[in-house]
Each structure stands twice: as C-alpha cells, then as structure tokens.
Amino acid sequence: MPTNRDEQAPKPDLRLINQALAMICGKWRLYIILLLGEQTLRYTQLSELLPGISEKVLAGELKALVALGVMKRKAYAEMPPRVEYKLSKKGRLALPVLNQLQEVGQLFN
Amino acid sequence: MPTNRDEQAPKPDLRLINQALAMICGKWRLYIILLLGEQTLRYTQLSELLPGISEKVLAGELKALVALGVMKRKAYAEMPPRVEYKLSKKGRLALPVLNQLQEVGQLFN
Numbered sequence: 001m002p003t004n005r006d007e008q009a010p011k012p013d014l015r016l017i018n019q020a021l022a023m024i025c026g027k028w029r030l031y032i033i034l035l036l037g038e039q040t041l042r043y044t045q046l047s048e049l050l051p052g053i054s055e056k057v058l059a060g061e062l063k064a065l066v067a068l069g070v071m072k073r074k075a076y077a078e079m080p081p082r083v084e085y086k087l088s089k090k091g092r093l094a095l096p097v098l099n100q101l102q103e104v105g106q107l108f109n
Numbered sequence: 110m111p112t113n114r115d116e117q118a119p120k121p122d123l124r125l126i127n128q129a130l131a132m133i134c135g136k137w138r139l140y141i142i143l144l145l146g147e148q149t150l151r152y153t154q155l156s157e158l159l160p161g162i163s164e165k166v167l168a169g170e171l172k173a174l175v176a177l178g179v180m181k182r183k184a185y186a187e188m189p190p191r192v193e194y195k196l197s198k199k200g201r202l203a204l205p206v207l208n209q210l211q212e213v214g215q216l217f218n
Contacts, residue, residue, distance in 0.1 A: 103206070
C-alpha cells in the first residue's frame with residue numbers, strides 16, 4: 001500500500017544536494033578527496049598516485065576542488081616550484097561521510 | 110610539510126566509489142532516493158512531488174535506479190494501471206549515508 005508522503009519527514013533540499021554532488025561527482029573527484037584524506041601531498045605525489053589521470057584533468061579537478069572550498073592549495077616560492085594540497089577544514093569535516101560512500105558502493109558490488 | 114602517503118590508510122577503491130556515484134550523480138537521482146526514503150510511493154505521487162522533472166526524465170531515472178538495485182518497482186494488474194516504488198533493502202541500508210550528503214552540502218553552503 002502506498003504511504004502518503006510522510007508529512008513529518010522534511011523534504012530533501014535539491015540545492016544542498018546538488019552542492020554536495022558538485023564536490024564528488026565525476027570520474028576522479030571523490031577519489032582524489034579520499035586519496036588525500038587527512039594528509040598534505042605535493043602535486044607530484046598526487047600525480048604518481050593517480051597514474052590513470054592526465055596532467056590536464058588532474059590540474060582541472062584540483063582547481064575545481066580548491067574553488068569549491070574542499071581543498072587548500074599552497075605554493076612555495078622555490079625552484080623547482082613546490083605546490084602542496086590538503087583538505088580544507090570543511091573538507092575534513094565532510095570526510096567521514098564521503099569515506100562511507102565507498103561502503104555504499106560495496107553494498108551494491 | 111607534505112606527509113608521505115600514509116601507508117596504513119587503505120587506498121580508496123575507484124571501482125567501488127564509481128559504483129556509489131552511479132547511484133547518486135545526476136540532477137535528480139539522489140533527490141529522488143531521499144524523497145522516497147522509507148516510503149512506498151506511486152509513480153503519480155512521485156511525479157507530483159517532482160514538478161520540475163519531465164515524465165521522460167523521471168521514468169528514465171526510476172528505471173536506472175531499479176536496474177542499479179537501489180529501488181523496487183511493483184506494478185498492479187489494474188485499470189488504470191498502478192505502479193509503486195520503494196527502496197530495496199540495499200537502498201534502505203545506504204539511506205543514512207545518503208541522507209548525510211545533504212549535510213555535506215550545507216557545510217559548503
């Protein structure tokens with residue numbers, strides 16, 4: 001028997017949902033976040049950990065993740081140039097939920 | 110200072126991650142899952158709750174969610190035809206994590 005739309009249950013918020021999806025959808029984005037996790041990694045380290053991704057795509061994803069406020073980028077005035085990435089405070093707050101998405105994937109494996 | 114890739118931390122699994130993303134990415138998919146939640150709703154009820162989505166897109170998303178094993182579809186041999194949707198057992202298991210994604214969106218609001 002169909003239930004009437006449960007009046008008590010708050011309706012999901014499409015704008016907030018799409019805001020979360022902007023951070024994680026796409027072939028590499030969530031993977032990069034989870035790979036970085038609680039660490040600070042150089043661009044070169046990330047690139048080595050992501051052999052299947054082109055330089056252009058990696059640079060684009062990192063740029064998007066910084067723009068979304070998920071990651072922080074720090075460049076050092078050195079030669080050769082050194083650039084480091086880490087999750088922002090908000091990114092680290094979101095990490096436990098994002099980590100559980102892999103378990104959701106396991107459920108449907 | 111960059112940390113070395115934390116050897117203890119298991120590397121994220123790209124295949125499992127993409128499996129989870131297939132269920133939730135796209136403009137409407139996660140919203141439909143959260144809207145349905147623990148309920149059983151008729152196609153017509155879903156359609157009324159989703160004024161911004163075309164019949165064709167809604168039918169396509171529901172078909173995909175059933176194919177992915179997230180939802181169950183039940184058709185009744187009646188006139189007019191009656192079709193009901195509810196989350197599968199796996200879908201309901203994933204619901205707590207998926208509900209938290211909206212809070213992740215709130216973080217970045």
